[in-house]
Amino acid sequence: MNDLRKEFSNYDWLGIGLTLVLMAIGWLMIFASEYHAESYTHLLDLDKNYGKQLIWITAAIVLAVGVQIVDSKFIHTMSPLAFAAVLFLLFAVLFTPPVNGASSWFGIGSFRLQPSEFSKTATNLALAALLTRPQFRMQEFKYQLQAVGLILSPVILIALQPDAGSCLVYVAFFLVIFRAGFPPFIYILGLSMASLGIASLMVDDVSGLILSLIFLANLVALRLWQKDERWLLAAVALGAVLYFLYQAAYFWPLLLLFSASLISLSALAGLKKRGQWQAVGFNLGVLALSMGYSATVNYAIYKLLRPHQQERILVWLRPEKCDPLGALYNVEQSKFAIGSGGLWGKGFLEGERTKLDYVPEQSTDFIFCTMGEEWGFMGSFLLISLFTALLLRILYLAERQRSDFAKYYAYGVAFILFMHLFVNIGMTVGLVPVIGIPLPFISYGGSSLMSFGILLAILFKLDFERKSIFR
Structure with a gap:
């Protein structure tokens, strides 16, 4: 019994606890965004997103537990195969019927599976495996091309769907290879081109x-x-x-x-x-x-x-040129909903704009509006603080890894979460374009929740075996 207790103590329970707390907050926000007293039946109502999300949370936890059974060396060895499988799914999904103008999902009964969500985990694994190959030298141009080619392979297929939001997340992997020694000049050039492009549109x-x-x-x-x-x-x-x-x-x-x-x-x-x-x-x-x-x-x-x-x-970039009742309407309603919450918010299930569906995609892309309206500035600050704590914890885990594979993978996890957090919250307040990126563990979506669950489960598994893992 003592050995078993000691074995379980090797897990990073702080990181696991923060993840579970974010999942619980996410479900509460989804429930608040869809709750109507006159139509409410029970929590497992599969006609509502909050009912489906409970199933996805259970599935994500089961998958995360299943990952703990797999040996870390096996995860490392199978990383290229997982990446190849995801590329095949990203190619195959292009031939499915479009939904809302994009061919991004496989229909499975009443549920939909989005390969681009799982591709981030597979790309992170494959990139970490590439960077830790014995002969790999980031200083050499051919290896730089290999790293960039690996990152851009899924991006090209996702862009064909088209899904600009998921493409943007892959910027996170360029931060990983920067950590591995990719030339800083390329980043300076990229930032300069981005700045010039934005300026030319303004x-x-x-x-x-x-x-x-x-x-x-x-x-x-x-x-x-x-x-x-x-x-x-x-x-x-x-x-x-x-x-x-x-x-x-x-x-x-x-x-x-x-x-x-x-x-x-x-x-x-x-x-x-x-x-x-x-x-x-x-x-x-x-x-x-x-x-x-x-x-x-x-x-x-x-x-x-x-x-x-x-x-x-x-x-x-140019809101003055947009129709206030057209594309600009969504962002303006989002900002109004967040601002109306004030310091402490209107209270759980008391959000007027939430109840009246003023903000579109209330339980998915704009879920942060529900937090802002019902829980106010303090609730929003708490949510961002929890994400910040999780990100800092992941960076801490990255630094204490004994294997380069686990270290690069951990950095990838942190940068992926940061990109989602920054872009999702940024678009709800008008800082970045509205491109449809979910807020990790908070937004409704089975593919998103399960992919993030697997992403972090692999990290916790690698950290659990850090004392015995290969170098």
Whole structure:
């Protein structure tokens, strides 16, 4: 008995407890979002999402317990096969009848199975296995391509469904390979491209954006080529003057003239030092590529995306251009529901906007609105604090692992949860586009709940065997 008790004490019960608490809170929120006194029968009413969610919670716990029977070495060995199986399912689901415009589910009676939810766990396992292969060297280009190719393989298939939300989650794996030594320059380039793409969508006059880029690029050039800080201060001062002239009709001509002057100054500075002309040419080349990239982003968004996909982006970046009763309505109602909760909320089952179904997808994508309205700021803060505690616990587990496989897997779990948490809550308050990502353990959904259950169950199993696991 003592040996059995000692054996079970090796489990991370704090992490397990936090997970179970989040599951319980999730069920309460789903119940609150669908409860109507006149139609309520019993908790296991399978016509309601709260009834189905109890089944999914039970299934997730059973699967999590089943994972504990499997040896960790077997999990490591079978990771590539699990990844291949998931890729096959992601390909096969493309031939199923579309639901809400997307072919993302296999129909099983009255239930639906979404392979993209389970693909995150399989990708995390396969990536951890790849990064810990004896011959793998992240510093070499061919191995960098292997890691990126593994991550993008499911992304391409998921994008064909199409399911942009699930694709976005795979950014988490780029954080994992960064932890493994992937070149930081790639991330700087990616962030720069993302920033430029977003900026180009936020202005009507793309040429004005490009002129602004010329201005900024030449500020950097002046700082590099002129050691005297007064050059930079003078340039910033002139930029501030132009900012206050923003509403004037002559703003863009003035900016063009000033940018051209900065280019001339850069060229003159290049005459003083050998080799600076190459830097000038590189600077202008980057600007030319920026112009082409900016035009490409605008074309892709406004010409290639479907109208409802365009609306999701415009609601985020250009809400003034959206119909208040159309795409903007969902986000506005979401923010109203959260704000109406105040500090302490209206009370459990007392949410008016929840009861009257003002917010769409109340029990799935926008479940956080129920928490905000019924439990207020304090309830929302508590929920986010529980998630934060779980994330910090997972990072702690990652650092204490003895095997690199378990360590990289644990980092993947933490980053996946963080992406879901940030994007889901962010879209309910208008910080990110509405792209349909569930809130882990809180949103209704069998595939989501079971996949997160397996994801964490494998982590707890790897941590349980950390003292005997292979290196």
